[in-house]
Every structure is written in C-alpha cells, then in structure tokens.
Amino acid sequence: MAHDHDRMTYPPLDTLKPVADGLWIVDSALPKAGVQIPIRMTVLRLASGGLWLHSPTRCTPGLRAEMEREGPVAHVVAPSFAHWSFAKDWQAACPTATNWAAPGLRDRGQVRRSGLRIDHDLASWPPEEWAAEIDQVLVPGGMNVTEAAFHHRPTRTLILTDLVENFEPEKLNPLVRPLIRAAGALAPGGKAAAHYRLVMNMRRDKVKEAARRMLSWEPERVIFSHGAWFERDGAAQLRRSFRWLL
Numbered sequence: 001m002a003h004d005h006d007r008m009t010y011p012p013l014d015t016l017k018p019v020a021d022g023l024w025i026v027d028s029a030l031p032k033a034g035v036q037i038p039i040r041m042t043v044l045r046l047a048s049g050g051l052w053l054h055s056p057t058r059c060t061p062g063l064r065a066e067m068e069r070e071g072p073v074a075h076v077v078a079p080s081f082a083h084w085s086f087a088k089d090w091q092a093a094c095p096t097a098t099n100w101a102a103p104g105l106r107d108r109g110q111v112r113r114s115g116l117r118i119d120h121d122l123a124s125w126p127p128e129e130w131a132a133e134i135d136q137v138l139v140p141g142g143m144n145v146t147e148a149a150f151h152h153r154p155t156r157t158l159i160l161t162d163l164v165e166n167f168e169p170e171k172l173n174p175l176v177r178p179l180i181r182a183a184g185a186l187a188p189g190g191k192a193a194a195h196y197r198l199v200m201n202m203r204r205d206k207v208k209e210a211a212r213r214m215l216s217w218e219p220e221r222v223i224f225s226h227g228a229w230f231e232r233d234g235a236a237q238l239r240r241s242f243r244w245l246l
Contacts, residue, residue, distance in 0.1 A: 007170075007171055008029075008035065008036055008037070008038060008171050008172065008173075009027060009028075009029045009036055009038045009171075010027035010038055010040075011027070012027075013027055013028050013029060014026065014027075014028050014057070014058055014060045014062065014063050015062065015063060015066065016043065016063070016066045016067065016070070019155070019157070019221070019223070020155040020157070020221075021154070021155065022044060022045035022154065022155070023042070023043070023044055023045075023152065023155045023157060024042075024043040024070075025040055025041065025042055025043070025223060025229075026040065026041040026042075026043060026057055026063065027039075027040055028040070028041065028057035028058050035173065035176075037226065038167075038171075038226055038227065039055075039057055039225055039226065040055070040057070040223065040224070040225050040226070040229070041053060041054060041055050041056055041057040042054040042055065042157075042159045042223050043067070043070075044133075044134070044152055045070060045071050046074065046075075046129075046130055046133060047132065047133060048074065049071045049072070050071055050072050050073070050074025050075065051067055051070060051071045051072065051073045051074060051075075052074065052075045052077065052130065052134075053073060053075065053076045053077060053090060053097075054077045054079060054150065054159050055077070055078070055079055055080075055083040055161050055225055056076055056077075056078070056083075056086040056087050056089075056090045057086055058086055058089070059086060059089035059090050059092075059093050064093055072094075072096070073090065073093075073094035073097045074096075074097055074098065074129075075097060075098050075099075075100060075129065075130070076090045076091060076094070076097050076098070076099050076100070077100045077101075077122070077148075077150075078099070078100065078101040078102065078105060078116075078118075079101075079102055079122070079147060079148040079149075079150075079161050080102050080145075080146065080147040080148065080161045080162060081102060081104065081105060081108065081144070081145050081146070081147075082161070082162065083161045083162075083225065084101060084105055084111060084116060085114070087099060087101075087116055088114060088115065088116045088117075091116070091117055098119050098120065098129070099116075099117055099118055099119045099120075100118075100119065100120050100121075100122050100127075101116075101118045101120075101121060101122065102121070102122055102138075102146045102147065102148050103121045103122065103123075103138065103146055104144045104146055105118065105121075106118045106121070107144075122136065122138065122148040123136075123138065124136070124137055124138040133152065133153055133154060134150050134151065134152050134153065135150070135151040135153065135217060136148055136149065136150045136151070137149050137210045137213045137214065138210065139163060139200070139206075139207055139210040139211075140203055140206050140207070140210075141196075141199040141200040141201075141202060141203055141207060142199045142200075142201075142202025142203055143199050143202065145196075145199045145200075147160070147161055147162060147163055149163065149210065149214055151214070151217040151219060155220070155221075156217075156218070156219050156220035156221070156234070157219060157220065157221050157222075157223060157234075158214055158217065158219035158221070158222045158223070158234060158238065159223050159224075160222065160223070160224040160225070161224060161225045162192060162193070162196050162224070162225060162226070163192050163196075163200075163224065163241075164190060164191060164192060164222065164224045164230075164238070164241045165183075165185035165190050165191070165192065165193050165196075165224065165225075165226045165227050166185065166186075166187045166188070166190030166224070166226070166227035166228050166229070166230075166241075167180050167185055167186055167187060167190065167226065167227040167228075168187045168227060168228050169181075169186060169187065182194070183195070184197070184244070185226070185227070187227055187228050188228075189240065189241075190227055190228075190241065191241045191242070191243070191244055192241075192244070197244055197245075200245070204245070207245060208245055208246060211242050211245055211246060212246070214238065215235060215238060215239060215242070215246075218235045219234035219235055219238065220232065220234050220235075221234045222234040222237060222238050
C-alpha cells in the first residue's frame with residue numbers, strides 16, 4: 001500500500017520545490033478513504049521579504065525550517081471552502097502571520113469548531129498587502145462555494161485550488177481511474193470535477209466573468225491543488241480546461 005501512496009502523490013513530499021524566482025510548490029498528501037490524495041501548496045516571496053502561503057498543506061518541522069531560511073511567513077491563505085484544514089497548524093507555528101480566507105468560510109460549523117482564526121475575508125480585488133504583485137478574483141459558485149484565484153505578476157503564475165484538477169492516469173488505482181475520468185478530472189485534459197462544475201454552474205455568469213478575467217492575465221503557468229499542474233502554455237491549457245464554461 002505504501003508503494004501505492006508513493007505512486008499517487010508527487011514525492012518528495014512536504015518540502016519546498018523551486019518553480020521560479022520567489023515561487024515554490026510543496027507537494028503533500030491528504031489521507032482520504034484509505035488512500036493518499038495528492039495536494040499542493042504554493043508559496044510566494046513578496047517584495048517585502050515575507051512569505052505568502054496558499055492552500056496550506058501539512059506543517060512539518062522540516063518544512064517550517066526550510067521556509068524560515070527563505071523568509072518569515074507573513075500571510076496564510078485559505079482560498080476555498082475545502083482548503084483550510086491545515087491553516088490552523090501554520091497559524092500556531094507562525095503566530096505573527098495574517099490569516100485570510102474565502103468569504104463564507106468563517107460561517108461553516110466545521111471551521112468554527114476547529115478554532116481557526118480568520119483575520120480577513122478575501123475580496124474580488126487584492127488587499128494593499130500584495131496588490132503591487134498579485135491580482136485576484138473571487139469565483140462565486142452556488143451553495144456558498146467560493147474559490148479565490150490569484151495571479152502572481154512577476155512570474156506570470158495563476159494559482160488555483162479546485163477549478164482545475166488534472167489527475168495522471170498512471171498515478172491512479174485502476175479502480176479509481178474510471179471514476180476520475182467520468183468526473184472529467186483526468187490528465188491531460190483535466191478540468192474541474194463534475195460536482196464542482198455543478199455548483200459553479202449555479203452562478204454561471206459570475207463564474208464565466210471570473211474565468212475571462214483569469215484568461216486576460218495570460219498566465220505562463222497554472223498551479224492547482226490536485227494532479228499535474230500546467231508548467232508552460234498556461235493560458236492555452238487553461239482555456240482548454242474551461243471549455244465546459246466558455
């Protein structure tokens with residue numbers, strides 16, 4: 001089974017992997033229904049020198065030490081209703097960091113019970129803390145499901161959570177593969193999974209508007225939480241992933 005876990009995820013896990021100047025990813029795993037689901041955090045170094053953590057994954061002592069060598073953790077961002085559970089651990093490890101969350105997250109019972117501290121809700125425009133470097137837009141689906149999307153201008157990198165999923169077939173258990181294919185989240189043509197498209201279609205016009213804004217940024221790469229991210233031709237690959245919407 002351990003071999004299966006390794007195959008599904010993107011080892012080495014829980015370590016900074018450089019992508020561009022001041023931009024890293026951290027590949028990690030989320031145990032779910034007896035298997036390890038690959039999950040990814042994106043880390044940016046702002047001009048201020050502080051680190052910006054998007055969709056936090058496991059906070060391990062080794063990863064924490066690696067980050068300290070790059071700069072102080074200044075912002076912890078929980079960008080969607082499903083990507084917040086590790087934020088509390090980073091909060092505890094980095095008490096001076098400011099904590100940001102997608103709107104509506106603070107109202108969820110599960111979040112309230114967890115004791116997660118949320119300092120600010122994310123808006124459809126960036127706060128002054130990072131407006132000089134990062135564009136952002138809210139993608140407001142139905143049933144209070146909102147995802148915040150970010151574009152790091154210095155590296156032309158779009159940062160998402162679940163608006164694109166791109167699971168590689170060879171990394172999946174053969175029993176799971178047909179389900180992921182049916183959900184539309186199989187590489188190389190991965191897109192948002194069927195259940196996510198369903199809630200996004202409830203506010204289709206708003207979501208379409210947000211998608212057009214993302215494409216207008218012409219990203220060179222697109223990083224998201226699950227599967228093989230788009231390392232090049234980001235805008236073209238994103239357009240293909242949004243074919244269900246545009």
